[in-house]
Amino acid sequence: MSFAEYLGQRWSDILVLGIQHAQVVLIAVGIATVIGITMAVVVEHHPLARRTALTLTGTMLTIPSFALFGLLIPVFSLGAPPAIAALVLYAIFPILRNAVTGLESVPADVVDAARGMGLSRRGLLLTVRVPLAWPVVLNGIRIATIMSVGIAAIGAAVAGPGLGRLIFDGLARMGGANALNDTLAGLLGVAVLALILDLGFVLISRLTTPRGIRV
Amino acid sequence: MSDTVTGEPPRTMIRLDRVSKAYPGLDAAAVADLSLEVYAGEIVVLLGPSGCGKTTTMRMINRLIEPTSGRVYVDGEDVTDVDADHLRRRIGYVIQQVGLLPHLTVGANIGLVPRTLGWPRSRIDQRVTELLELLGLDPDAYRQRYPKQLSGGEQQRVGVARALAADPPVMLMDEPFGALDPIIRDRLQDEFLQLQEKIRKTVVFVTHDIEEAIKLGDRIAVFRKGGQIAQFDTPARLLAQPADDFVASFIGSGGSVRLLGLQRVSELPLEPVATVDAATARSTGLDAEPAEHSVVVDAGRPLYWQRGGADRPMAVVRSTQTVFEALDTMLAAHDETALVLDEDGRIRGCLRAGTVMRHAHPDEVGRTASAVGPGGPGEWR
Ligand SMILES: Nc1ncnc2c1ncn2[C@@H]1O[C@H](COP(=O)(O)OP(=O)(O)O)[C@@H](O)[C@H]1O
Ligand SMILES: [Mg+2]
Numbered sequence: 086m087s088f089a090e091y092l093g094q095r096w097s098d099i100l101v102l103g104i105q106h107a108q109v110v111l112i113a114v115g116i117a118t119v120i121g122i123t124m125a126v127v128v129e130h131h132p133l134a135r136r137t138a139l140t141l142t143g144t145m146l147t148i149p150s151f152a153l154f155g156l157l158i159p160v161f162s163l164g165a166p167p168a169i170a171a172l173v174l175y176a177i178f179p180i181l182r183n184a185v186t187g188l189e190s191v192p193a194d195v196v197d198a199a200r201g202m203g204l205s206r207r208g209l210l211l212t213v214r215v216p217l218a219w220p221v222v223l224n225g226i227r228i229a230t231i232m233s234v235g236i237a238a239i240g241a242a243v244a245g246p247g248l249g250r251l252i253f254d255g256l257a258r259m260g261g262a263n264a265l266n267d268t269l270a271g272l273l274g275v276a277v278l279a280l281i282l283d284l285g286f287v288l289i290s291r292l293t294t295p296r297g298i299r300v
Numbered sequence: 301m302s303d304t305v306t307g308e309p310p311r312t313m314i315r316l317d318r319v320s321k322a323y324p325g326l327d328a329a330a331v332a333d334l335s336l337e338v339y340a341g342e343i344v345v346l347l348g349p350s351g352c353g354k355t356t357t358m359r360m361i362n363r364l365i366e367p368t369s370g371r372v373y374v375d376g377e378d379v380t381d382v383d384a385d386h387l388r389r390r391i392g393y394v395i396q397q398v399g400l401l402p403h404l405t406v407g408a409n410i411g412l413v414p415r416t417l418g419w420p421r422s423r424i425d426q427r428v429t430e431l432l433e434l435l436g437l438d439p440d441a442y443r444q445r446y447p448k449q450l451s452g453g454e455q456q457r458v459g460v461a462r463a464l465a466a467d468p469p470v471m472l473m474d475e476p477f478g479a480l481d482p483i484i485r486d487r488l489q490d491e492f493l494q495l496q497e498k499i500r501k502t503v504v505f506v507t508h509d510i511e512e513a514i515k516l517g518d519r520i521a522v523f524r525k526g527g528q529i530a531q532f533d534t535p536a537r538l539l540a541q542p543a544d545d546f547v548a549s550f551i552g553s554g555g556s557v558r559l560l561g562l563q564r565v566s567e568l569p570l571e572p573v574a575t576v577d578a579a580t581a582r583s584t585g586l587d588a589e590p591a592e593h594s595v596v597v598d599a600g601r602p603l604y605w606q607r608g609g610a611d612r613p614m615a616v617v618r619s620t621q622t623v624f625e626a627l628d629t630m631l632a633a634h635d636e637t638a639l640v641l642d643e644d645g646r647i648r649g650c651l652r653a654g655t656v657m658r659h660a661h662p663d664e665v666g667r668t669a670s671a672v673g674p675g676g677p678g679e680w681r
Contacts, residue, residue, distance in 0.1 A: 194395060194397035194398070195399045197364070198393065198395055198397075198398070198400070198459075199401065200364060201362060201388055201399075201472075202412060202413050203387070203389035203413060204385070204416065205385045216403045217401075217402070295404075296403075296446060297402045297403045297447060298403045
């Protein structure tokens with residue numbers, strides 16, 4: 086079967102796997118966003134804590150994904166949970182780092198004026214610092230998302246849902262019927278999904294960046 | 301600037317009581333054992349070279365900096381007894397970099413403190429309109445703009461409007477016009493003085509610019525390094541009687557002449573002027589000896605001194621002009637007497653150069669002519 090014929094026949098299966106893949110990624114990045122931004126806010130006034138948090142979460146990225154997925158099986162068994170957990174661990178670093186950078190880069194005179202007007206710490210964070218840091222924070226989430234799309238494919242190793250299944254199946258049956266087509270479709274699907282999500286972020290960025298700080 | 305206060309004593313609005321601030325890691329204190337009182341409704345300027353502790357002193361008033369020792373009172377209340385955020389909402393704060401929130405419109409920036417205070421939306425909108433008008437910005441044109449769409453001067457106008465939003469009795473201003481080019485700075489200073497005439501805030505104003513201090517200050521505290529006050533006095537007394545060499549060198553030369561720029565013509569005793577109608581003057585010619593100061597008028601409009609004749613230029617000034625301007629006019633006209641008109645163009649009298657010489661004294665600056673005499677000036681201007 087040619088690749089075109091294969092796609093014509095299997096497109097709906099591929100689509101379902103693509104959607105599952107996107108779900109796993111978005112759930113993981115969502116959780117990582119909450120954790121990452123919270124951590125950034127907590128550690129911002131404590132240089133030592135900040136350095137430690139960045140080092141720890143950064144170290145996560147050096148663990149080969151295959152190994153991390155495997156390590157999480159005893160905790161989460163098989164399926165989506167270990168896949169999502171691993172992705173969260175990877176996604177925290179880019180989000181945390183950009184959140185820290187973003188909050189730090191808010192101009193000192195703006196913060197000074199806002200404090201001088203009597204904004205509380207919370208008010209300052211919510212009405213001044215987070216909105217101004219937002220483009221940088223959002224970019225961190227975007228990087229985490231794109232990165233996670235690729236890593237999530239490895240999640241098939243722990244029976245995680247998504248396009249990784251096609252890739253792993255195909256590789257395992259190499260030489261068999263449609264093995265190459267499966268692998269190819271999985272890889273292509275991952276690339277297309279990454280592209281779609283990236284475009285999604287361009288749109289979100291347009292919609293959520295306040296007009297006064299758009300470049 | 302304020303009128304002479306007679307009778308009731310001035311009310312203290314801000315009081316610093318032996319306040320010190322030592323930053324960790326610095327051997328010398330930034331501010332040392334400083335005491336200062338600011339009365340309600342006056343502009344007190346903190347003046348001094350860079351790094352002498354002016355900003356530190358000002359920021360201890362709204363607790364952006366906590367003193368190492370000493371007490372600060374605002375309206376009789378020890379500021380450490382009040383929640384710092386609540387305190388700051390009652391004190392306007394304007395800084396050189398303005399610090400408008402770039403992601404909010406002009407309207408939202410001005411409305412920020414009222415919103416924090418929980419004002420209803422309609423009242424905030426109304427207040428924003430009112431303040432934009434007060435600061436000379438068309439509400440329709442400016443309300444929806446973002447800070448980056450404004451010039452430096454417009455940004456600082458919005459900065460002042462924002463500080464005034466909740467109508468605080470006290471304003472702290474840290475070199476607010478320092479980053480503007482000279483022409484805009486001059487205009488904003490003038491506008492600020494006019495504004496102060498209306499709103500009568502208690503203002504602490506930091507600057508390193510002596511001319512700005514003289515122009516705006518009711519009183520000026522000259523700082524020397526280490527946050528100590530070298531002299532705390534009216535601009536006039538500062539110019540005329542600098543307390544020591546440091547103050548004298550900081551002020552620069554020409555103090556007595558610059559003093560004239562602080563004094564209004566209306567503050568000096570004027571001499572009476574007789575008027576002669578133009579038609580009468582023509583018919584009598586120069587036969588009759590004219591009275592000492594008689595001016596020839598046509599339909600109420602002064603034309604020339606009768607003594608000098610129609611060809612001699614005449615120095616004419618308004619009573620609201622400064623003595624400096626009056627002398628300048630007199631010099632230009634080669635005339636040692638200037639005719640003084642009031643704001644409506646009516647003849648008030650005439651000012652002689654000799655009168656200026658006799659009355660150029662710091663204690664006379666800021667007084668109305670009628671107040672000159674026994675009893676001396678009020679305790680503060
Ligand atoms: N946050 C700070 N930490 C350490 N030193 C400071 C800090 N702020 C100001 N200083 C020092 O305190 C002194 C007074 O500063 P400042 O009040 O800003 O002076 P001014 O406003 O008169 O220029 C300076 O020597 C300055 O370097
Ligand atoms: Mg300063």
